[in-house]
Amino acid sequence: MAEKKQARLTKVLDYLKHDDPFSKGVAFCPGCGLELLLRFIPRVLGNDIVITGTPSCSAPVLLGQNNQSWHTLSYFGTLMTGAAANATGLVRYYRKAGIDNTVVCFNGDGTANDIGFGNLSGAAERNEPFIYICYDNEGYMNTGIQKSGTTPFGATTTTTPYGTVSRGKNLRRMNLGLKMAMNKIPYTATATLSDLDDLAKKLLKAKEAKERGFCFLHVFAPCPTGWGADPADTIEICRQAVKTNYFPLWEAENGRIRMTKTVKKPKPVNTYTKLMKKFNHMTEADHVILQDDVDYEYCLLGGLSVLEAECQLPVSVKDQGETS
Amino acid sequence: MSSNHYFKHEGPWSDAGDPLMCTDTGDWRTRRPVVDKDKCIFCGLCAIYCPIQVVEMKGDTHFEADLDFCKGCGICAKECPKGAITMISEGEFVS
Ligand SMILES: Cc1ncc(C[n+]2csc(CCOP(=O)(O)OP(=O)(O)O)c2C)c(N)n1
Ligand code: SF4
Ligand code: SF4
Ligand code: SF4
Numbered sequence: 001m002a003e004k005k006q007a008r009l010t011k012v013l014d015y016l017k018h019d020d021p022f023s024k025g026v027a028f029c030p031g032c033g034l035e036l037l038l039r040f041i042p043r044v045l046g047n048d049i050v051i052t053g054t055p056s057c058s059a060p061v062l063l064g065q066n067n068q069s070w071h072t073l074s075y076f077g078t079l080m081t082g083a084a085a086n087a088t089g090l091v092r093y094y095r096k097a098g099i100d101n102t103v104v105c106f107n108g109d110g111t112a113n114d115i116g117f118g119n120l121s122g123a124a125e126r127n128e129p130f131i132y133i134c135y136d137n138e139g140y141m142n143t144g145i146q147k148s149g150t151t152p153f154g155a156t157t158t159t160t161p162y163g164t165v166s167r168g169k170n171l172r173r174m175n176l177g178l179k180m181a182m183n184k185i186p187y188t189a190t191a192t193l194s195d196l197d198d199l200a201k202k203l204l205k206a207k208e209a210k211e212r213g214f215c216f217l218h219v220f221a222p223c224p225t226g227w228g229a230d231p232a233d234t235i236e237i238c239r240q241a242v243k244t245n246y247f248p249l250w251e252a253e254n255g256r257i258r259m260t261k262t263v264k265k266p267k268p269v270n271t272y273t274k275l276m277k278k279f280n281h282m283t284e285a286d287h288v289i290l291q292d293d294v295d296y297e298y299c300l301l302g303g304l305s306v307l308e309a310e311c312q313l314p315v316s317v318k319d320q321g322e323t324s
Numbered sequence: 325m326s327s328n329h330y331f332k333h334e335g336p337w338s339d340a341g342d343p344l345m346c347t348d349t350g351d352w353r354t355r356r357p358v359v360d361k362d363k364c365i366f367c368g369l370c371a372i373y374c375p376i377q378v379v380e381m382k383g384d385t386h387f388e389a390d391l392d393f394c395k396g397c398g399i400c401a402k403e404c405p406k407g408a409i410t411m412i413s414e415g416e417f418v419s
Contacts, residue, residue, distance in 0.1 A: 024390070026347065030397035
């Protein structure tokens with residue numbers, strides 16, 4: 001009996017080779033996607049990573065309070081305007097000092113897509129050898145759930161409320177992952193928490209690829225508090241985001257896009273939106289607009305992956321090599 | 325103590341103390357995950373999806389949450405493929 005049980009153990013456990021460097025009781029909301037991601041990264045990559053990040057929901061825990069810390073990792077807290085520049089400084093210092101380690105620049109979508117995008121873009125152009133991870137909770141959560149560039153069409157936030165004049169965000173969401181892949185950096189990928197083996201593989205690939213330069217991971221991490229979702233649904237939300245193509249899973253080596261999970265029969269986007277209150281007010285017409293956007297982005301991604309295979313990579317990109 | 329091998333603690337600039345901060349997050353809980361050991365097929369999905377990673381392997385038979393820190397989010401119960409975990413109101417356990 002015991003042997004039979006052993007055989008069913010999920011393979012994800014095999015990726016968790018290292019200790020959890022965080023103390024058990026840390027101040028994230030119940031069901032927070034960010035907390036799962038943050039504990040997962042060092043368990044897969046090792047505890048010798050150096051993290052740098054900005055004011056956000058991750059900062060109170062990563063930075064610590066007064067003279068005490070919530071974890072045993074090295075963390076360098078910096079400004080929203082300069083996250084990637086700070087990571088550049090760190091990685092160059094470690095190179096000069098002959099220290100072989102992994103620098104992870106860990107930020108919310110507000111920093112990555114909006115306030116700190118300039119230096120993220122610069123680091124990608126210079127191909128700085130570190131891993132940038134953006135956890136996407138689709139808004140500025142720590143300051144009270146304001147809209148960001150990755151907030152989707154229709155979603156209510158405190159700056160895009162639902163009322164007589166405003167009907168949630170009236171702009172489309174920006175595709176941060178695709179934007180970064182277009183820079184032809186050694187590795188770009190999207191990931192989410194329902195597919196943890198996929199996330200672990202991508203983290204390990206990024207660790208390898210960062211030897212050749214800049215790596216970017218865009219991780220979809222639900223925020224039950226800000227989205228008005230049941231904390232128990234966090235993983236289900238990620239799963240439905242993938243199954244509706246709302247958040248497709250792909251990776252790109254040197255900008256060559258490859259789907260890592262294809263959904264045979266994508267579900268309509270309302271199977272995803274109905275899981276949270278931020279979309280509650282949306283009419284059928286609103287859903288058509290959102291569905292249109294999701295379909296367009298997915299079609300573009302598919303088209304690019306076919307085109308990329310046909311196009312000859314320029315020599316300047318080929319020189320970066322590929323992950324075996 | 326830090327497992328980091330470059331610095332004794334967080335960094336030369338840091339004055340972080342040795343003991344880690346820890347909040348009594350078990351106190352936030354309004355519902356408690358209770359595992360039916362017979363239904364559990366020992367797949368570990370509850371353990372990998374628990375955001376605070378407090379669902380522990382108990383021998384080679386079942387998994388159980390550390391109630392000192394479990395926040396009661398209910399993810400483990402939702403994700404269990406066998407429905408072996410039930411969320412029960414904390415009120416039931418007050419004697
Ligand atoms: C330049 C600058 N503008 C505004 C702020 C205020 N601020 C602190 S945290 C935060 C929200 C960060 O959002 P995000 O990066 O998406 O992380 P999240 O809170 O969602 O985890 C903001 C706007 C700041 N610290 N610096
Ligand atoms: S507000 Fe959202 S992102 Fe921030 S800790 Fe709470 S659940 Fe996590
Ligand atoms: S998810 Fe359910 S069946 Fe699997 S180990 Fe946990 S309690 Fe057991
Ligand atoms: S209820 Fe939430 S915090 Fe508690 S053990 Fe389950 S998943 Fe973990």
